[in-house]
Amino acid sequence: MFDCLATPGTPAPTLHAVAPEGLDALLARLTAPQAAFLRASGFTAQAQELRLLPGDEGIAGAVLGLGADATEAASPWAFGAAPFALPDGTTWMIEGAPDPQAAVLGWCLGAYRFRMLKSEQGRAPARLVPPAGTEAAQQRAAAIRRGRDLVNLPASHLGPAELAEAVRELGAAHGATVEIIEGAALAEGFPAVQAVGGGSPRAPRVAVLRWEGAKDGPLLALCGKGVCFDTGGLDLKPSAAMLRMKKDMGGAAATIAAAEMLMAARAPIRLLLLVGAVENAVSGTAFRPMDVIRTRKGLTVEIGNTDAEGRLVLADLLTFAAESQPALVVDCATLTGAARVALGPDLPALFCDDDDLGNALLQAGLQSNDPLWRLPLQKSYISWLDSSVADLNNVSSKPMAGAIVAALFLRRFVPEGLRWAHLDLYAWNDQSRPGRPEGGEVQGAQAIVAAALSLFSGGHNATR
Structure with missing residues (x-):
């Protein structure tokens, strides 16, 4: 259990959640001194507005404003600031939450802080007595928090071996089988992954997790870019552009979190999770601009830029996934600055x-407060990846539409007729907001899980 959750049934004062239109009714239910205090304090139930209610022996309760926007009020973020806005050491139960599942999720995500490497842990969040029936929200929060930890860990603590081990630990927790492919087997079966990771003393790996929630259920394949640090390779990034490159495995974190959510929910599917764990480093064994590398699919790729390495990792993963003939393949990657x-x-x-x-x-x-935005796979740009010496180049010949061109590169490694989606994500919060502290973020996982559960409801294949 998280440090922000109390045992169900624990006695606790009430945190009243209220929108402006419900404020008069709440005031009528409170004691006269409490109602008078709220009025005198100028409380208007704006979003994130918080007041502690006085009682004979100290704090008798609290009131949290939800704001006038009904959609925002029902989102997890409405409760994301509460764990650290409420006094340290206090425990609460919620009344008036529009969506208890969202409230619990937001509370747990708002209570998250990455303190794994600190000698002093700081103040603890206030605790919530979770309402009955919110176990699914707690499971989602656990997966996201673990994914955030992976993104926040510096490369000194999370290299290819450690990222692959995280997949192994996830599999052990849910009865899945996990295979870690490395060494000669990796070089033979995943030559593009090997090329990207060959410049680092920390050898690349591919982690393969297989799980059966339903023996004959549809197969969902998730492919995650796990570049634990990206220097840019020999096409070296400027120092300022390297400062957050520990997050270049954010796509892997998203797929790991999605896999955890699906397994915890006992989804009626079969699951294949692939994580390409590499470090794009500079050395005498690093791949070079204008090299031509082989991929698992057999296509040859000219290296136009060693800093476009994530698509090479995904190329081999997508090919491997397609060999199992899944009903759906989804890949996640912190792939391009152009998408940002x-x-x-x-x-x-x-x-x-x-x-x-x-x-x-x-x-x-x-529906899951994990929004996406669709961009086109513009076919007229396919020729921008042409190469005079190989089947294709890994970068465009034109300085435009970088995210689209990267997606078109990946499309070459997905067989026609196979349902596929690609998510190009950021995996980071540049500043702290309710429920979203500054640092690593898990994006896309909840959307993938919600879509999979909808598409595969009843265990039926998602077909066109």
Whole structure:
């Protein structure tokens, strides 16, 4: 159990959640001194507005404003600031939450702080007595918090071996089988992954997790880019551009979190999780600009830029996933700065050439407060990846539409007829907001899970 949750049934004062239109009714229910105090303090139930209610022996309760926007009030973020806004050491039960599941999720995510490497842990969050029936929200919070930990860990603590081990530990916790492919087997079966990771003394690995929630259920394949640190390789990044490159495994964190949520929910599917764990380093064994490398699919790729390495990792993972003939493949990656220029940090770019799938993911993102935004796979840009010496180049010949071109590169490694979606995400909060502290973030996982549960409800394959 998290340090922000109390044992169900623990006696606790009430945190009243209220929107402006419900304030008069709440005031009528409170004691006369408490109502008078709220009025005198100027409380108007604006979003994140908090007041402690006095009692004979100290604090008798509290009131949290939800604001006038009903959608925001029902989101997890409405409760994201409460764990550290309420006094240290206090325990609370919620009354008036529009969506108890969202409230618990927001509380748990708002209570998260990355303190694993600190000698002093700081103040503890206030605790919540979780309402009955919110176990699913607690499971989602656990997966996201673990994913945030992975993104926040510095590369000195999370290299390819440690990232692969995180997949092994996840599999052990849920009765899944996990295989770690490395060494000669990796070089033979995943040559593009080997090329990207070959410059680091920390050898690359591919972690393969297989799980059966339903023996004959549809197969969902998740592929995560796990670049534990990205120097840019021989096309070295400027120092300022390297400062957050420990988060370049954010796509792997998202797929690991999604896999955990699906297994915890006992989804009626079969699951294949692939994580390509590498470090893109500079050394005498690093791959070079203008090298031509082989991929698992057999296509050859000219290296136009060693800093476009994530798509090479995913190319081999997508090929491997397709060999199992899944009902759906979804890959996640912190792939391009171009996606951030287009959509900013909060909206992962979604690419797929199946409108039904695209709409399902967009709708699932909205329903789970994990939004996505669809960008086109513009076919007229395919020729921008042409190479005179290989089957294709890993970068465009033109300085435009970088996120689209990267997605088009990945599309070359997905067989026609296979349902596929690609998420280009940021995996980071640049500043702290309720429920979203500054640092690593898990994006896209809840949208993937909600879409999968919808598409595969009853265990039926998602077909066109």
